[in-house]
Amino acid sequence: MKKNFVFLSFTLVCAVTASRAQSPTPPAEQITVIRAGTLIDGSNASPRKNQLIFIRGNRIEKLTEATTQIPANATVIDLSSATVLPGLIDSHTHIFLWGEDPAKGGYDENILKAGIALRAARATFACRRALEQGFTTIRDLETEGAGYGDIEIKQAIEEGTIPGPRIFGATRAISTTGGYNLEGYAPELEMPKGAQLVDGPVEARKAARQQLEHGADWIKVYMTHRSWVDKQGNLVSQPTLTVDELKAIVDETHGGRKKLRAMRTTESDCSVRWMADAIPLSTDWKLRTRKSRKWPSKEPGIARRLLRITATGLPRIRREENATGRARRPMRLASRRR
Numbered sequence: 001m002k003k004n005f006v007f008l009s010f011t012l013v014c015a016v017t018a019s020r021a022q023s024p025t026p027p028a029e030q031i032t033v034i035r036a037g038t039l040i041d042g043s044n045a046s047p048r049k050n051q052l053i054f055i056r057g058n059r060i061e062k063l064t065e066a067t068t069q070i071p072a073n074a075t076v077i078d079l080s081s082a083t084v085l086p087g088l089i090d091s092h093t094h095i096f097l098w099g100e101d102p103a104k105g106g107y108d109e110n111i112l113k114a115g116i117a118l119r120a121a122r123a124t125f126a127c128r129r130a131l132e133q134g135f136t137t138i139r140d141l142e143t144e145g146a147g148y149g150d151i152e153i154k155q156a157i158e159e160g161t162i163p164g165p166r167i168f169g170a171t172r173a174i175s176t177t178g179g180y181n182l183e184g185y186a187p188e189l190e191m192p193k194g195a196q197l198v199d200g201p202v203e204a205r206k207a208a209r210q211q212l213e214h215g216a217d218w219i220k221v222y223m224t225h226r227s228w229v230d231k232q233g234n235l236v237s238q239p240t241l242t243v244d245e246l247k248a249i250v251d252e253t254h255g256g257r258k259k260l261r262a263m264r265t266t267e268s269d270c271s272v273r274w275m276a277d278a279i280p281l282s283t284d285w286k287l288r289t290r291k292s293r294k295w296p297s298k299e300p301g302i303a304r305r306l307l308r309i310t311a312t313g314l315p316r317i318r319r320e321e322n323a324t325g326r327a328r329r330p331m332r333l334a335s336r337r338r
Contacts, residue, residue, distance in 0.1 A: 031056055031074040035066065036084035053084070087136025087165070095123040095130075095138075095153065096146040108182055111145045111192050119146050123153050127164030137166045141220050141261060142173035144194040151215040168217040170261065172196040174207050174249060175222040179240040195222060201248040204241070208252035219253045221246065223264040237264065 034053040041048065041063065050066040054074075070076060096119050100107050110119070123146075130138055140150040150169035157164040173195040182191040196211070198204045208219055224237035241249070253260045 031071055032077065033070050033074045034077045034084065035080045036082070037080040038083040039063070040083065040085040042086060047083070050080070051084075088134045089137045089139075090130065090135050091139045093126075093130070093138045093140050094142060094144055095126040095140050096120075096143045096149055098122045107144075107194075111182055111194060116146060116149070120149055120153070123149060124156075124162050124164075127153060127157065127162065127167075131163055131165050135165050137168070139168040139170070139218065141170045141218070141263075142195065143169075143171060145192055147172065148211075148214045148216075154215075169215070170218040170220040171211045171214060171216040172207075173220040173222065174198055174204065174211075174241075175225065176240045176245070179222060179225045179238070198245065201242075201244045204245040205248035205252055208249045212252065212256045212258060216258065218259055218261055219249060220261045220263060221249060223262050 032055040034055070036051045036053060037049070039048045039051040039053070048063075052064045052066055052068050052070070054061040054064065097107075097110055098114065098119070100110075105113065114122075127138075143149045148169075148171050150167060151171060153162075153164070154167040154169055156162045157167065175195045175197055177197050177199050180193055180195040180197060182193060185191050196207050198207045211219060222240055225240055227235060227237040230236050250260060
């Protein structure tokens with residue numbers, strides 16, 4: 001119990017330091033030195049003991065032994081009784097979602113009863129909490145009806161207005177009509193949706209352009225929606241985007257030098273039969289250009305013959321785990337040049 005308290009104390013101290021490090025660039029002469037009793041740097045097989053971490057401005061300058069002389073004008077943070085490690089990365093967050101307890105209204109409660117100002121306040125709290133828990137980088141994969149709020153929260157953090165981790169935002173995400181919540185209400189009611197819905201490659205391309213224009217770091221697409229168990233006992237899902245719609249989104253995303261994340265819930269051929277096994281469960285993928293290969297117009301078996309998909313993510317994040325804890329298979333996807 002005592003060890004846990006020491007680690008939590010360290011995390012809180014480093015969180016404050018990290019938030020300062022992500023504020024506007026400080027004067028070049030500002031030097032901070034952290035005394036680390038134990039340092040896990042990720043490059044050595046075992047932790048290093050009694051280390052000094054020299055930080056100049058908002059950059060780590062060097063790691064040295066504790067015997068190294070410290071400049072007289074340096075600010076010293078003493079963590080000699082704690083374990084120090086690099087900031088954590090959460091590659092799938094939704095800072096604008098605030099609990100989904102069915103007894104309290106579930107997902108719909110976020111969209112229907114919380115105004116955008118309240119949701120922004122909650123997102124601000126979520127960012128600070130993430131930083132205090134040791135996460136210095138997060139990838140926010142859709143605001144769930146809060147528009148481009150993740151990018152604006154990111155801006156507030158970068159300008160030093162609020163504390164929080166570095167954010168890579170996916171803004172609104174993209175699905176199709178009938179392919180995302182809110183659902184189940186009277187048909188004459190126009191209900192708000194948690195994602196940006198498109199129909200056809202023209203709308204798909206426009207949605208990607210809009211999201212990129214407003215600062216999206218990633219573009220997220222939903223490849224499946226409703227799920228059910230078929231007569232053979234297999235879990236299958238309703239497909240959403242067509243090949244042509246996906247091609248348009250991919251084309252714009254990589255034309256803007258950004259990456260695409262595809263999300264689906266099953267491995268059933270029924271769910272994405274036009275892409276075969278091209279997109280693993282909830283796997284990030286990056287399209288790589290091949291001059292000798294082109295997209296056919298409407299061919300169901302396209303993926304197996306033409307595409308290779310690879311899992312990609314934030315720095316040092318290469319694979320994710322599914323609900324069972326098993327790592328998902330990395331694959332690679334190739335596409336035509338823009």
